[in-house]
Amino acid sequence: MARFRSWVSIALAGAVGLTLAGCSSTGGKRAEDARKAASAQGKAAVNTPRWTVAMVTHSGDGDTFWDIVQSGAKQAAVKDNINFLYSHSDEAQQQAQLVDAAVDKKVDGLIVTLAKPDAMKAAVARAEKAGIPVITVNSGSEESKKFGALTHIGQDETIAGRAVGEELNKRGRKKALCVLHEQGNVGHEQRCAGAKETFKGQMQNLYVEGTNMPDVQSSIGAKLQADKSIDSVVTLGAPFAATAVKAKQDAGSKAEIDTFDLNEKVAAELKDGTLGFAVDQQPYLQGYEAVDLLWLYRYNADVLGGGKPVLTGPQIITKDQAAKLEEYTKRGTR
Amino acid sequence: MSAAAPKTPPLTDERLLKTSPLRKLMGRPELGSVVGAVAVFLFFAIFADSFLRASSLATVLYASSTIGIMAVPVALLMIGGEFDLSAGVMVTTSALISSMFSYQMTANVWVGVGVSLLVTLAIGVFNGVMLTRTDPPSFIITLGTFLMLTGMNLGFTKLISGTVSTKSISDMEGFSSAKDVFASTLTIGGVDFKITILWWLALIVVATWILLRTRVGNWIYAVGGGEDAARAVGVPVNKTKIGLYMGVAFGAWISGQHLLFSFDVVQSGEGVGNELIYIIAAVIGGCLITGGYGSAVGAAIGALIFGMTSKGIVFAEWNPDWFKFFLGAMLLLATLLNAWVRKRAEATK
Numbered sequence: 201m202a203r204f205r206s207w208v209s210i211a212l213a214g215a216v217g218l219t220l221a222g223c224s225s226t227g228g229k230r231a232e233d234a235r236k237a238a239s240a241q242g243k244a245a246v247n248t249p250r251w252t253v254a255m256v257t258h259s260g261d262g263d264t265f266w267d268i269v270q271s272g273a274k275q276a277a278v279k280d281n282i283n284f285l286y287s288h289s290d291e292a293q294q295q296a297q298l299v300d301a302a303v304d305k306k307v308d309g310l311i312v313t314l315a316k317p318d319a320m321k322a323a324v325a326r327a328e329k330a331g332i333p334v335i336t337v338n339s340g341s342e343e344s345k346k347f348g349a350l351t352h353i354g355q356d357e358t359i360a361g362r363a364v365g366e367e368l369n370k371r372g373r374k375k376a377l378c379v380l381h382e383q384g385n386v387g388h389e390q391r392c393a394g395a396k397e398t399f400k401g402q403m404q405n406l407y408v409e410g411t412n413m414p415d416v417q418s419s420i421g422a423k424l425q426a427d428k429s430i431d432s433v434v435t436l437g438a439p440f441a442a443t444a445v446k447a448k449q450d451a452g453s454k455a456e457i458d459t460f461d462l463n464e465k466v467a468a469e470l471k472d473g474t475l476g477f478a479v480d481q482q483p484y485l486q487g488y489e490a491v492d493l494l495w496l497y498r499y500n501a502d503v504l505g506g507g508k509p510v511l512t513g514p515q516i517i518t519k520d521q522a523a524k525l526e527e528y529t530k531r532g533t534r
Numbered sequence: 535m536s537a538a539a540p541k542t543p544p545l546t547d548e549r550l551l552k553t554s555p556l557r558k559l560m561g562r563p564e565l566g567s568v569v570g571a572v573a574v575f576l577f578f579a580i581f582a583d584s585f586l587r588a589s590s591l592a593t594v595l596y597a598s599s600t601i602g603i604m605a606v607p608v609a610l611l612m613i614g615g616e617f618d619l620s621a622g623v624m625v626t627t628s629a630l631i632s633s634m635f636s637y638q639m640t641a642n643v644w645v646g647v648g649v650s651l652l653v654t655l656a657i658g659v660f661n662g663v664m665l666t667r668t669d670p671p672s673f674i675i676t677l678g679t680f681l682m683l684t685g686m687n688l689g690f691t692k693l694i695s696g697t698v699s700t701k702s703i704s705d706m707e708g709f710s711s712a713k714d715v716f717a718s719t720l721t722i723g724g725v726d727f728k729i730t731i732l733w734w735l736a737l738i739v740v741a742t743w744i745l746l747r748t749r750v751g752n753w754i755y756a757v758g759g760g761e762d763a764a765r766a767v768g769v770p771v772n773k774t775k776i777g778l779y780m781g782v783a784f785g786a787w788i789s790g791q792h793l794l795f796s797f798d799v800v801q802s803g804e805g806v807g808n809e810l811i812y813i814i815a816a817v818i819g820g821c822l823i824t825g826g827y828g829s830a831v832g833a834a835i836g837a838l839i840f841g842m843t844s845k846g847i848v849f850a851e852w853n854p855d856w857f858k859f860f861l862g863a864m865l866l867l868a869t870l871l872n873a874w875v876r877k878r879a880e881a882t883k
Contacts, residue, residue: 297593383698386698
């Protein structure tokens with residue numbers, strides 16, 4: 201026991217010593233704190249009562265995209281003096297039950313995603329029966345109005361897909377690969393179908409296991425090796441772009457990698473030319489606007505969009521805009 | 535001592551001794567989970583405003599019932615000493631079969647429901663027969679079934695419907711009556727209760743009756759306690775195990791029909807991972823992972839704890855990122871508590 205204790209103290213002393221001796225003058229927590237201090241400060245800008253808004257999404261655990269949506273929502277909540285609650289489940293039944301729980305809490309506003317619209321129908325109807333205004337975000341633009349939501353904020357996946365097809369044409373591509381990382385996601389199918397629609401060349405779908413990165417890499421690599429004529433790869437999520445780049449290097453392919461959505465790495469790789477372009481749907485805006493519109497509705501009965509979805513994308517991002525966006529992705533708002 | 539005359543041995547068999555009611559209670563497998571459930575309930579009653587509202591409790595009960603309907607037959611199977619890792623996706627499979635059969639054949643929805651029951655039971659029989667006729671343990675065999683079903687759910691749905699979810703069948707004959715049976719809402723005193731709660735209670739009653747009052751119940755305990763010994767005294771081991779797998783399949787069929795009729799459209803990729811939740815509920819409820827010990831009521835209480843925690847965290851406005859952490863901590867605590875209670879019970883016998 202005594203020996204164990206002395207080992208522990210040696211290890212601790214060593215760790216402290218190393219940390220002190222090896223300070224990094226770039227990056228790390230200190231740089232992050234400086235960025236945070238430079239970004240918006242948290243104080244309510246209004247004197248409305250403290251309303252509670254709940255957001256229930258179809259996200260799985262630990263999802264970057266939904267983190268950004270949340271940070272937008274939280275920012276708006278601070279500004280509008282709103283108590284913001286977030287919950288999520290990738291199982292339709294669970295998501296519906298979470299909406300039920302929010303209704304039981306008698307929240308003042310509800311934000312839901314309709315990735316699985318049929319499963320959410322009854323829960324959303326129950327919210328409206330209880331007199332809770334509902335705004336849908338991200339997915340379900342077609343059902344939003346039918347379910348009686350105030351408005352829908354998001355990106356039409358088919359339109360986004362078409363924009364990708366157009367951009368590929370502009371770049372003179374002939375043969376593209378669309379990498380779907382979630383079997384069973386309707387929105388992903390729509391993206392690839394939209395791209396196929398406008399793309400003048402050939403487009404193939406490749407299904408990969410998104411929860412298993414090595415598998416994604418080997419699948420894309422094998423495909424690129426098997427078909428040398430593929431000159432562009434489109435991934436449907438930011439984390440998969442970097443993986444596709446690795447796969448391309450392994451396969452010795454010349455294909456250009458393009459992606460949906462942004463993250464820090466995508467912005468950096470756009471800047472240095474590793475990636476061709478990214479299609480962003482501005483998740484921050486989806487969270488921010490949803491909370492803000494609920495506040496507007498409660499405060500002033502305002503509704504945005506005139507009965508049509510409010511689109512937050514697609515925004516094509518290339519090398520030119522990447523430098524500025526890199527800074528914003530670092531603080532988790534793009 | 536040796537000089538004393540030997541006392542006459544007691545005339546009663548020690549197995550026929552009267553035990554006090556308290557001691558009987560101490561010996562019940564679900565005691566640990568009852569204590570846990572009360573603790574969790576009090577905790578959220580104090581820390582989560584709106585948890586004690588009638589509508590909130592109805593939501594909690596609904597969440598518990600959707601797990602409990604599966605946790606009860608899974609507990610029976612675990613008492614029989616086996617696992618079923620395919621239980622989670624089997625629910626989705628069952629819903630998909632009902633929906634797609636009705637739609638493609640343009641048949642009355644009840645036909646699809648019937649076909650689904652037969653096919654789901656057949657999957658259960660497949661699990662049971664594979665287990666009893668071959669060597670590998672149930673963990674491996676049902677892992678295989680789990681993967682095959684996951685692939686078949688996606689593959690067949692895409693092949694038949696062209697998309698990853700089924701087509702709507704809500705405008706077909708028989709839908710509304712099936713919805714009444716599997717997914718209706720009963721309003722009692724202004725509060726909406728889902729019918730799954732009734733299904734859940736019915737399953738608890740039936741399973742408890744089988745375990746405690748029938749010959750089959752004795753077979754289940756015997757098979758889980760020691761397969762060879764059970765076989766030696768004439769228990770039909772293979773039949774019992776196949777029956778238990780069919781029980782799980784039956785639960786999956788009820789859950790699957792509920793999914794279908796409450797949402798009308800089924801997503802083919804769902805259900806993965808739920809099998810562990812059912813097992814967790816059974817273990818929290820006092821089932822031993824090695825078999826031979828446990829109860830249906832315990833598993834139901836395990837499901838209730840699960841439902842209270844998953845929704846209680848929402849009512850308490852906590853960050854849901856921590857949900858799995860609480861679940862894991864609770865599993866460990868419940869298991870330790872169960873082990874301690876069991877030891878005490880055995881020591882005082």
